Amino acid sequence: MSGHLIQKIVIDPAVEETPLVRRILAEKGNLPVESRAWTSTDWADIPLHLGKRILYVTGRPGGLVKPCPATNPPYLCCRYITIHAMTQCPFDCTYCVLQGYLERPVITLFADPKPIFKEIDALRRAKPGRFFRFGTGELADSLALDDMTGLSEDYLRFFRNRRNALIELKTKSVRIENLPDPAPRNAVISWSVNPQSVIAREELRAPSLADRLDAAKRCRDAGYLIGFHFDPVLLMEDGEARYREVVRQIFSRIDPGRIAWISLGSLRFPAEYRKIMQKRFPHARILDGEMIRGLDGKMRYLRPLRVEMYRKIYGWIRDAAPDVFVYFCMESPAVWNAVTGGHPESNAELDFRFARSLWERFGREIRMDEPRRDAYRAS
Numbered sequence: 462m463s464g465h466l467i468q469k470i471v472i473d474p475a476v477e478e479t480p481l482v483r484r485i486l487a488e489k490g491n492l493p494v495e496s497r498a499w500t501s502t503d504w505a506d507i508p509l510h511l512g513k514r515i516l517y518v519t520g521r522p523g524g525l526v527k528p529c530p531a532t533n534p535p536y537l538c539c540r541y542i543t544i545h546a547m548t549q550c551p552f553d554c555t556y557c558v559l560q561g562y563l564e565r566p567v568i569t570l571f572a573d574p575k576p577i578f579k580e581i582d583a584l585r586r587a588k589p590g591r592f593f594r595f596g597t598g599e600l601a602d603s604l605a606l607d608d609m610t611g612l613s614e615d616y617l618r619f620f621r622n623r624r625n626a627l628i629e630l631k632t633k634s635v636r637i638e639n640l641p642d643p644a645p646r647n648a649v650i651s652w653s654v655n656p657q658s659v660i661a662r663e664e665l666r667a668p669s670l671a672d673r674l675d676a677a678k679r680c681r682d683a684g685y686l687i688g689f690h691f692d693p694v695l696l697m698e699d700g701e702a703r704y705r706e707v708v709r710q711i712f713s714r715i716d717p718g719r720i721a722w723i724s725l726g727s728l729r730f731p732a733e734y735r736k737i738m739q740k741r742f743p744h745a746r747i748l749d750g751e752m753i754r755g756l757d758g759k760m761r762y763l764r765p766l767r768v769e770m771y772r773k774i775y776g777w778i779r780d781a782a783p784d785v786f787v788y789f790c791m792e793s794p795a796v797w798n799a800v801t802g803g804h805p806e807s808n809a810e811l812d813f814r815f816a817r818s819l820w821e822r823f824g825r826e827i828r829m830d831e832p833r834r835d836a837y838r839a840s
């Protein structure tokens with residue numbers, strides 16, 4: 462039970478009678494519960510390391526389904542759609558951009574998924590020719606508190622009959638108990654991965670690599686499609702051997718035929734977050750490498766260094782899994798070219814390639830129509 466991650470629950474009285482709150486109260490164990498509506502002044506003085514131990518459940522009428530805010534040209538974006546059902550995370554990664562991005566230090570969960578479901582349907586209906594990938598893991602970890610919230614079940618049940626859509630639950634956790642078994646057809650459960658030495662040093666309170674891969678294997682055995690995110694890839698001594706070992710461990714447990722996609726992304730963060738990271742984690746090694754400010758204002762490793770490490774990881778993945786869809790998160794066309802020999806012409810083209818790969822590999826299983834390029838260009 463995720464009680465070790467959370468120390469207190471605060472419930473806004475306005476949502477006390479919702480099914481989600483009833484479920485949390487039934488699963489909370491010995492955790493103390495407070496009933497009150499919080500405002501920004503109430504949490505203004507809560508330091509982040511304590512806020513990450515508090516789960517605040519409240520309401521919000523809408524505006525929680527948005528295109529991924531990840532990047533601007535020239536960096537390519539896959540046009541992922543993010544669902545902000547929860548914000549903030551009980552894990553504490555030294556490199557996490559949420560440290561600077563989110564105003565609230567407490568984990569905030571919006572109790573009623575219905576407005577979110579309405580927004581998802583509106584988006585799907587407005588563009589029936591597109592296949593949408595949605596995910597709850599952009600401003601939170603999709604499963605870290607799932608044994609208490611049971612949110613995954615609500616979302617997977619909702620998506621089960623949605624035709625031109627799929628949901629990805631992205632996590633570093635092993636809280637997969639509530640995932641339906643057998644799996645619904647249009648769900649991908651994905652894990653962020655890094656060498657165990659990085660997990661131990663930089664991903665505080667998050668499960669080990671071996672535990673994540675065991676959870677992935679159990680999901681795969683239940684019929685789920687699986688994803689992996691090498692993100693952020695960090696430069697380090699012996700990095701080549703360590704990342705090679707991660708790739709080896711993945712493919713020793715999971716057959717490539719059930720892996721929907723793998724992403725690669727190097728460490729990046731808005732320049733102004735450096736001070737926050739240094740202050741919160743003075744001993745962290747992530748800021749040691751030489752970085753430059755990109756055209757989107759984010760700090761990144763120098764391009765030749767990114768290309769060198771991507772080439773290796775990409776090559777090992779391709780050796781083990783020639784057909785798996787591999788993409789770069791927030792990378793430039795020049796980097797795509799240098800690593801893969803080509804690049805999508807636009808965000809729409811990358812989105813289309815995603816859909817095409819899903820259709821070719823799993824189209825019948827996830828009941829997907831053949832994607833047409835013009836439907837992606839037009840939207």
Ligand code: SF4
Pocket residue numbers: 549550551552553554556557558559600601602633667
């Ligand atoms: S698991 Fe993800 S969201 Fe949570 S602290 Fe780490 S990087 Fe941030």
